[in-house]
Amino acid sequence: SGKSRPMRILQYVQNTAVQGDANSVISAVDSYCANVEWAMNVGDKKGEILDAVVLDVRPRWVLELGTYCGYSTMRIARLLPPGARLITLEMNHHYAQVAKQILGHAGLDSQVDLLVGASSALIPQLKKKFDMDKFDLVFIDHWKTSYLPDTKLLEECDLLASGTVLLADNVTCPGAPEYLHYVRNSPRYKSLYFPSQLEYLRVEDGMEKSVFLG
Ligand SMILES: O=C(NCCCCc1cc2ccncc2s1)c1cc(-c2ccc(F)cc2)cc(O)c1O
Numbered sequence: 389s390g391k392s393r394p395m396r397i398l399q400y401v402q403n404t405a406v407q408g409d410a411n412s413v414i415s416a417v418d419s420y421c422a423n424v425e426w427a428m429n430v431g432d433k434k435g436e437i438l439d440a441v442v443l444d445v446r447p448r449w450v451l452e453l454g455t456y457c458g459y460s461t462m463r464i465a466r467l468l469p470p471g472a473r474l475i476t477l478e479m480n481h482h483y484a485q486v487a488k489q490i491l492g493h494a495g496l497d498s499q500v501d502l503l504v505g506a507s508s509a510l511i512p513q514l515k516k517k518f519d520m521d522k523f524d525l526v527f528i529d530h531w532k533t534s535y536l537p538d539t540k541l542l543e544e545c546d547l548l549a550s551g552t553v554l555l556a557d558n559v560t561c562p563g564a565p566e567y568l569h570y571v572r573n574s575p576r577y578k579s580l581y582f583p584s585q586l587e588y589l590r591v592e593d594g595m596e597k598s599v600f601l602g
Pocket residue numbers: 428429430453454455477478479480505506507508529530531532534557558561562586587
């Protein structure tokens with residue numbers, strides 16, 4: 389049942405996870421997607437790399453590009469210090485609706501602002517909309533061909549400070565070759581590759597952590 393894959397994930401979460409317990413919601417999504425049907429969540433293996441980066445950065449302002457069902461949104465939000473804010477952008481209204489309900493089940497909706505629209509249109513509005521200046525952490529997990537143009541847009545909108553960390557999913561599979569070339573060759577970034585596996589599969593993937601040097 390459930391008309392879409394995100395809907396089926398939501399139903400499984402509502403039927404099996406403990407309301408208000410983010411870790412039980414994360415585990416429920418992982419067990420559904422590992423055992424019933426694959427979905428493009430960052431997953432548990434790459435999720436541990438994401439967790440470690442969030443704990444190291446201790447960000448006040450986080451931007452996520454690509455919400456999907458809110459899995460990585462939850463992983464980030466559950467580790468944020470009090471008062472910190474996570475802004476997540478999603479193109480697809482249905483995905484956003486499901487993500488809102490999953491975040492609600494986890495009890496994490498208060499730290500998260502979910503916007504529906506294209507990153508290219510929303511990024512230039514963020515400073516004014518949230519009365520903020522720079523992001524401390526950006527998690528990039530949307531269209532792989534948008535990673536590079538949106539990174540340049542973040543630079544142009546003066547949303548990156550010296551020390552801001554960009555963490556990009558899927559730089560090996562499906563791959564983001566132009567983005568990788570840019571962050572690995574630009575003097576304005578210090579970049580490091582974290583090898584891992586594609587979510588729920590024995591396929592090579594990895595995440596690229598790039599520190600903006602100003
Ligand atoms: O496409 C992926 N993720 C982006 C979906 C695009 C969603 C967007 C959000 C948004 C917000 C604002 N502006 C514009 C956009 S566009 C994705 C795909 C795979 C994969 C891997 C192997 C496969 F065989 C098949 C798929 C794995 C992953 O972890 C992914 O993240």
